[in-house]
Amino acid sequence: MPMRPLALFVSIAILAGCSACATGGKAPAPTNPFHTKGVRALAGGDRLAVQGCSQKAMESYFKAVEHFTLADDQDALAACFNNIGNVYLENGQAGEALVFYEQALWIYESREDTRSEVRVLTNMAAAHLMSRSSVLAESRLDQADSSALEVGFSWPQTQVVRANLMRETGNAQGALAALQALAQKKQSPGPAFDASLNVALGKSHLYLGRFDEAFSAFSNALKVDQERGALLRMAGDLREMGRCLALMEQPKDAAWHLQRALGIALLLGDETEQEVTETMLTDLPGEIGSTPVPDYFLERWAQGDSSTSPCD
Structure with missing residues (x-):
């Protein structure tokens, strides 16, 4: 999905962060009109980001940056920068995400x-x-754990990312054990965490060749994402469920899940998800990935012929 140039984002971020700091950055009164507009834009960006509407979410977040800069609300600016980083990360643009995370971290520090x-x-x-910078990832996690310990704070997502790091560096069994222990604590900060925990569990099971367990975990993630309207995440959940079914030599069921994922990706206009899912469908044996009615709609949507856009 096309996104606005990073250079523009960075220049606005730096100007917003530094010009406000000179006056101390005290939070404005709730009646400040720019603060009110910023809150509205930030909430709109959050809603669009959850749906997977990256470009529209960015537009809302940058409106919020402008309003919060005028209101001189540093806490809100930091939240904007963090959320912009999240959108970049969701789109696989880790380098760009880090630029905005650094700015948010500087304000919070x-x-x-x-x-x-x-x-x-x-x-x-x-x-x-x-x-793929595992050393830097571990360093940031250690910083997070140390800071959390200082103030008696627990942020479960830190443990999920550490488990993901363990899996990616070859310790999938240890990652799975850590995630299962975390799930048993039932200390969820919200639905987004529940979904990410189940996806992490699914990936660990998948890495270990436990396809049934992986399918179940991705299915649990899908239920959460359906409830919160996280469309792009739903496509990812369905894709991974299709992957599990293909590995279990159930190509018809795999195709059904992959077609559902592809339909969501097409309606969202997410080209990356679309390409990955189409490749997986193509790799299924014979004509198993081809069904007349779904194919009719998928072809229409691929050509941009749809009356519904979730991002409008």
């Missing part, structure tokens, strides 16, 4: 907001892991 620091450090670790 300046304001001694340790809990928010922990969250951003965890996100930075995930970005480094995506970039």
Whole structure:
């Protein structure tokens, strides 16, 4: 999906962060009109980001940056920068994500907001892991754990990212054990965490060749993502369920899940998800991945012939 140039994002981020700091960055009164508009734009960006509407989410977040800059609300600016980083990370652009995470971290450190620091450090670790920089990922996780310990704070997502790091560095069994222990604690901060935990469990089971267990975990993630309307995540869950079924030599069921994933990706206009899922469908044996009615709609949507766009 095309996104606006990073250079523009960075210049706005730096101007927003530094010009406000000179005056201390005190939070404005709730009646500040720019603050009110910023809150509205930030909430809109969050809603669009959950749906997987990356470009529209970015537009809302940058409106929020402008309003919060005028309101001189540093905490809100940091939240915007963190969320912009999340959108980049969701789209596989770890380097760009880190630029904005760094800016958010700088503000939180300046304001001694340790809990928010922990969250951003965890996100930075995930970005480094995506970039295959396991040493940097571990360093950020250690920082997050140390900071959390100082203030008696627990952020479960840090443990999920550490487990992902363990899996990616060859210790899938240890990762699975850590994730299962975390799941038993039932200390969820919200649905997004529940989904990410189940995806991490699914990937660990998949790595270990436990396809039934992996399918179940991805199915649990799908249920959560369906409830919260996380469309792009739903496509990813369905794709991984299809992968499990293909590995279990159930090509018809695999095709059904992959077609569902592809339909969502097409309606979202997410080219990366579309290409990955289409390749998986093509790799299924014979004509098993081809069914007349779904194919009719998938072909229409691929040509841009749809009356519904979730991002409008």
